[in-house]
Amino acid sequence: MMKVLSAEEAVAEVVFDGATLMVGGFGLVGKPLTLVRALNASAFKDLTVISNNLGEPGKGLGETLRLGKVRRAIGSYFTTNPDVGAAVLAGKLEVTLIPQGTMAEAMRAAGAGLGGFYTPTAAGTRLAEGKETRVLRGREYVLEEPLHADVALIRAHRADKLGNLVYWKSARNFNPVMATAAKTVVAEVDEIVEVGALDPEIIVTPHLYVDRLVIAKERL
Amino acid sequence: MMKVLSAEEAVAEVVFDGATLMVGGFGLVGKPLTLVRALNASAFKDLTVISNNLGEPGKGLGETLRLGKVRRAIGSYFTTNPDVGAAVLAGKLEVTLIPQGTMAEAMRAAGAGLGGFYTPTAAGTRLAEGKETRVLRGREYVLEEPLHADVALIRAHRADKLGNLVYWKSARNFNPVMATAAKTVVAEVDEIVEVGALDPEIIVTPHLYVDRLVIAKERL
Amino acid sequence: MKELIARRAARLLQPGWVVNLGIGIPTLVAKYVDEGVVFLHSENGVLGVGPPPGPGELDVNLIDAGKRPITVRPGAAYFDSAQSFAMIRGGHVNAAVLGALQVDGQGIIANWAIPGELVLGVGGAMDLLSGVRTVIVVMSHTTREGEPKIVSQLTLPKSSLRPADYLVTELATFRVRDGGLVLDELVEGVSIDELKARTAAPFSTA
Amino acid sequence: MKELIARRAARLLQPGWVVNLGIGIPTLVAKYVDEGVVFLHSENGVLGVGPPPGPGELDVNLIDAGKRPITVRPGAAYFDSAQSFAMIRGGHVNAAVLGALQVDGQGIIANWAIPGELVLGVGGAMDLLSGVRTVIVVMSHTTREGEPKIVSQLTLPKSSLRPADYLVTELATFRVRDGGLVLDELVEGVSIDELKARTAAPFSTA
Numbered sequence: 001m002m003k004v005l006s007a008e009e010a011v012a013e014v015v016f017d018g019a020t021l022m023v024g025g026f027g028l029v030g031k032p033l034t035l036v037r038a039l040n041a042s043a044f045k046d047l048t049v050i051s052n053n054l055g056e057p058g059k060g061l062g063e064t065l066r067l068g069k070v071r072r073a074i075g076s077y078f079t080t081n082p083d084v085g086a087a088v089l090a091g092k093l094e095v096t097l098i099p100q101g102t103m104a105e106a107m108r109a110a111g112a113g114l115g116g117f118y119t120p121t122a123a124g125t126r127l128a129e130g131k132e133t134r135v136l137r138g139r140e141y142v143l144e145e146p147l148h149a150d151v152a153l154i155r156a157h158r159a160d161k162l163g164n165l166v167y168w169k170s171a172r173n174f175n176p177v178m179a180t181a182a183k184t185v186v187a188e189v190d191e192i193v194e195v196g197a198l199d200p201e202i203i204v205t206p207h208l209y210v211d212r213l214v215i216a217k218e219r220l
Numbered sequence: 221m222m223k224v225l226s227a228e229e230a231v232a233e234v235v236f237d238g239a240t241l242m243v244g245g246f247g248l249v250g251k252p253l254t255l256v257r258a259l260n261a262s263a264f265k266d267l268t269v270i271s272n273n274l275g276e277p278g279k280g281l282g283e284t285l286r287l288g289k290v291r292r293a294i295g296s297y298f299t300t301n302p303d304v305g306a307a308v309l310a311g312k313l314e315v316t317l318i319p320q321g322t323m324a325e326a327m328r329a330a331g332a333g334l335g336g337f338y339t340p341t342a343a344g345t346r347l348a349e350g351k352e353t354r355v356l357r358g359r360e361y362v363l364e365e366p367l368h369a370d371v372a373l374i375r376a377h378r379a380d381k382l383g384n385l386v387y388w389k390s391a392r393n394f395n396p397v398m399a400t401a402a403k404t405v406v407a408e409v410d411e412i413v414e415v416g417a418l419d420p421e422i423i424v425t426p427h428l429y430v431d432r433l434v435i436a437k438e439r440l
Numbered sequence: 441m442k443e444l445i446a447r448r449a450a451r452l453l454q455p456g457w458v459v460n461l462g463i464g465i466p467t468l469v470a471k472y473v474d475e476g477v478v479f480l481h482s483e484n485g486v487l488g489v490g491p492p493p494g495p496g497e498l499d500v501n502l503i504d505a506g507k508r509p510i511t512v513r514p515g516a517a518y519f520d521s522a523q524s525f526a527m528i529r530g531g532h533v534n535a536a537v538l539g540a541l542q543v544d545g546q547g548i549i550a551n552w553a554i555p556g557e558l559v560l561g562v563g564g565a566m567d568l569l570s571g572v573r574t575v576i577v578v579m580s581h582t583t584r585e586g587e588p589k590i591v592s593q594l595t596l597p598k599s600s601l602r603p604a605d606y607l608v609t610e611l612a613t614f615r616v617r618d619g620g621l622v623l624d625e626l627v628e629g630v631s632i633d634e635l636k637a638r639t640a641a642p643f644s645t646a
Numbered sequence: 647m648k649e650l651i652a653r654r655a656a657r658l659l660q661p662g663w664v665v666n667l668g669i670g671i672p673t674l675v676a677k678y679v680d681e682g683v684v685f686l687h688s689e690n691g692v693l694g695v696g697p698p699p700g701p702g703e704l705d706v707n708l709i710d711a712g713k714r715p716i717t718v719r720p721g722a723a724y725f726d727s728a729q730s731f732a733m734i735r736g737g738h739v740n741a742a743v744l745g746a747l748q749v750d751g752q753g754i755i756a757n758w759a760i761p762g763e764l765v766l767g768v769g770g771a772m773d774l775l776s777g778v779r780t781v782i783v784v785m786s787h788t789t790r791e792g793e794p795k796i797v798s799q800l801t802l803p804k805s806s807l808r809p810a811d812y813l814v815t816e817l818a819t820f821r822v823r824d825g826g827l828v829l830d831e832l833v834e835g836v837s838i839d840e841l842k843a844r845t846a847a848p849f850s851t852a
Contacts, residue, residue, distance in 0.1 A: 079560050097559065099564065110736070114735070115361035121569075122566045169499060172485050173521050299767035331526060392726050428458045
């Protein structure tokens with residue numbers, strides 16, 4: 001059976017100073033807000049955060065940033081939080097920008113044990129600078145590396161007691177693929193049901209990807 | 221709304237001499253048997269068939285082979301059909317053997333618009349001969365190309381009238397990934413339901429991958 | 441003006457197409473398509489986006505890529521970001537309607553970065569350009585200052601090696617053919633001389 | 647003999663592990679594990695394989711990778727072949743129990759091809775070897791002709807660059823450590839001299 005912990009316990013168990021964290025969500029939708037609050041309340045620092053964006057000013061991961069815990073952010077769209085630009089200009093934050101689809105695919109590659117992949121996205125643009133490119137069958141591709149993390153903090157709708165997960169509408173987004181790409185995966189869920197209560201046909205994240213469960217206390 | 225055709229009509233519309241076909245299924249489970257029967261009854265020839273195996277002697281794709289329609293077979297496990305070996309020795313069939321996971325991943329790469337990927341599978345073995353290999357972060361990988369087809373003949377359980385698909389237990393296997401990798405996809409299903417009857421959370425193959433529907437007449 | 445552009449862009453979409461709409465003017469295109477005939481894809485993981493929620497229909501966990509609340513149509517499907525972009529890159533999305541800051545005479549687009557400014561967002565624009573079958577750019581014909589946005593040479597960083605297929609402004613619709621712009625339609629009341637005066641790249645009229 | 651090997655291999659599996667069982671002797675391992683504690687993965691797309699179907703339980707569309715009818719345990723999940731092998735390659739499957747034709751003194755395995763014979767099958771063996779965290783090889787210690795299958799140099803084509811972690815035969819269990827075989831357990835009644843006589847590769851005893 002999967003360990004069920006409070007968000008504070010889970011964060012204390014799996015996070016460490018200097019850790020690379022994946023945090024699910026597209027904006028605040030599908031973001032593990034209870035876990036992020038526990039992270040913000042913790043003393044952990046020097047974090048690398050891989051997430052599509054860094055919340056809004058002072059909210060969610062935006063608060064993590066304000067608390068000075070984030071050393072590096074990897075994502076596709078930080079424009080909605082002006083704190084990000086200010087932190088970069090102040091030399092407090094390093095940002096790596098990746099096209100959103102390349103980011104998702106790099107996580108999948110990590111979870112799928114691949115050494116890298118060639119994508120047409122960003123070929124010939126500034127985001128391909130410094131990356132190896134290659135023409136294959138007449139088209140230019142960029143070589144992208146798998147994107148791994150120490151810990152993924154994800155948000156799902158329901159879990160069974162083994163850790164099988166199903167999601168809710170567009171709150172699915174990066175969560176299933178992050179679950180495959182991190183060494184340790186903590187899933188924040190609305191509800192934990194008995195083993196066998198989820199139809200095997202509809203499980204999106206099978207339990208072998210999940211290490212800890214936390215009940216969500218914060219909702220949108 | 222998706223076109224619903226008889227298997228004979230569908231095969232006549234989408235297959236052509238020299239076509240590359242993906243055919244779903246693991247053994248006979250998840251194999252589109254009605255479509256394969258229609259294919260066998262057709263005059264199409266010089267086919268390249270991409271399928272995990274080539275059926276059993278004289279059954280399903282094994283019959284396609286006996287009819288002399290298959291020029292080349294790409295798959296991972298042909299051992300269960302002795303006709304395959306005989307056809308190869310007689311110079312009537314060319315076989316390309318790929319590790320099963322590499323085959324599935326190459327189909328996914330085709331469906332996902334990637335130019336290729338590095339997999340550790342088969343590195344250092346005979347199946348990597350003639351392929352580019354590369355050491356990345358200390359490990360040897362094989363560069364694999366995407367695997368495309370002209371037509372995929374797949375088997376699902378239920379479709380809605382738009383072409384959204386759900387599968388049945390282990391009959392899922394290669395079908396969803398083949399649906400992403402072929403120019404034209406024909407799905408053989410047990411039942412076609414109204415649009416809206418399938419929960420958006422449980423759809424495995426969204427309708428944008430599917431081009432024609434056929435009702436299954438042959439069952440295991 | 442934006443509505444005019446959106447309405448004319450919508451006419452380029454064929455029945456049965458799966459279409460991804462970007463943020464800004466592209467969003468307005470939804471008003472002019474029949475969502476039962478054209479299927480809207482949102483890269484955060486929805487196929488079958490419907491109209492905004494009415495009273496009592498709001499689900500804060502159901503948004504589009506512009507983070508606005510949406511509903512879904514019957515026959516919709518949810519999927520994760522990796523699968524969503526696999527659809528996009530793999531050519532399974534028929535069209536994307538995107539905004540742009542500049543377009544050159546070959547149809548190459550700049551829509552993400554401004555030199556000298558810190559670039560902190562790219563989103564899915566480059567992925568859409570790399571994979572969808574038809575790219576429709578919608579934009580005002582000139583900048584707020586009246587400078588042409590259709591230029592012979594981009595001064596902003598390009599978004600992709602892949603050109604747009606159509607370019608719709610409040611003055612005209614262009615098609616990209618054989619590496620050049622072809623005037624497809626002039627908006628009523630606009631003269632070809634006016635169009636040429638406000639366009640800094642050559643285009644042909646047939 | 648096969649049952650003895652299977653029973654001893656089963657003891658290497660830890661509670662909570664996800665385990666993939668190959669065809670042949672590996673299949674027998676299922677009899678000696680508690681499927682509520684060890685989760686069986688089948689590469690055709692099932693996590694949570696249960697016992698063979700009883701009367702009235704048969705579903706011809708529910709099989710394992712050996713194409714035998716199965717049932718599933720509560721908490722099982724189905725997925726497609728691409729996702730199944732992503733799990734395998736990505737290190738999410740704790741262990742694979744595989745048969746072998748030969749193993750060398752470094753634990754490198756040959757289990758798919760025989761020189762001079764037409765090779766028409768590889769299946770998922772190479773993928774399993776590339777990705778699962780613990781590889782347990784189960785095999786008879788010698789060929790039917792009495793020739794050692796543990797050899798200093800493979801004469802059959804290797805299946806992977808990655809060695810096995812354990813090797814279980816009817817005579818002994820070896821662990822692969824620092825590139826060599828280490829004797830972990832001698833089956834009761836087998837002498838170390840007998841083991842050495844039937845093994846054509848060196849092994850250490852600590």
